[in-house]
Amino acid sequence: MKLTLIAAVSVLSTLVSGLALPDLTPRSLVIHPEIGAVIKEDFPKTSFPATPANVSRSNGQHNVKTLLGFDVPPCTGKCTISFTDALTATDSRRLQLFTTIGYPAKENTWESKPSTNNHIGTFLVSISGPAVVVEDFGLTFECPKTTAKYGYEVQPVWDDDHVTWDITTGGFIITCPN
Numbered sequence: 001m002k003l004t005l006i007a008a009v010s011v012l013s014t015l016v017s018g019l020a021l022p023d024l025t026p027r028s029l030v031i032h033p034e035i036g037a038v039i040k041e042d043f044p045k046t047s048f049p050a051t052p053a054n055v056s057r058s059n060g061q062h063n064v065k066t067l068l069g070f071d072v073p074p075c076t077g078k079c080t081i082s083f084t085d086a087l088t089a090t091d092s093r094r095l096q097l098f099t100t101i102g103y104p105a106k107e108n109t110w111e112s113k114p115s116t117n118n119h120i121g122t123f124l125v126s127i128s129g130p131a132v133v134v135e136d137f138g139l140t141f142e143c144p145k146t147t148a149k150y151g152y153e154v155q156p157v158w159d160d161d162h163v164t165w166d167i168t169t170g171g172f173i174i175t176c177p178n
């Protein structure tokens with residue numbers, strides 16, 4: 001009787017291990033911006049490519065901001081926008097993130113850009129690794145059910161601030177849980 005049971009369990013486990021089980025490992029999707037544009041107060045009619053992205057202020061003047069546009073595919077759960085790996089960062093090393101009303105374009109300039117909407121967070125960045133979230137007013141949001149485009153404006157903080165990043169490998173990213 002005992003032997004029979006062991007044999008049965010053995011057969012069962014062989015059967016189970018032989019099945020092609022679905023891979024249930026959670027996979028998160030990291031989305032980089034499809035649009036990046038640098039805009040400069042000192043050159044109000046000129047657009048600058050975000051190669052790299054640049055946010056800067058010197059002695060309270062010469063403001064430089066970066067506009068970003070993300071194309072997010074449908075996903076479920078909560079999406080988060082975060083920052084990782086600056087190329088350069090000096091002085092305050094802080095970035096204020098705002099949503100925009102309307103979607104940015106590569107051709108945007110200081111004088112011609114989507115309106116600034118809500119301040120959703122502030123980051124203290126580092127050259128390598130994730131930025132520290134200093135303020136969070138809405139960095140996590142319901143993932144879109146259909147493809148959605150999200151526009152952002154990144155601004156300097158305090159009188160002196162200089163940050164650059166590569167939008168293709170780091171900087172601001174949106175993470176979808178699936």
Ligand SMILES: *[C@@H]1O[C@H](CO)[C@@H](O)[C@H](O)[C@H]1NC(C)=O
Nearest residue numbers: 040052054055056062064164
């Ligand atoms: C960022 O903008 C500032 C101000 O215009 C400029 O001096 C600096 O060279 C820019 N940095 C890069 C990497 O383009």
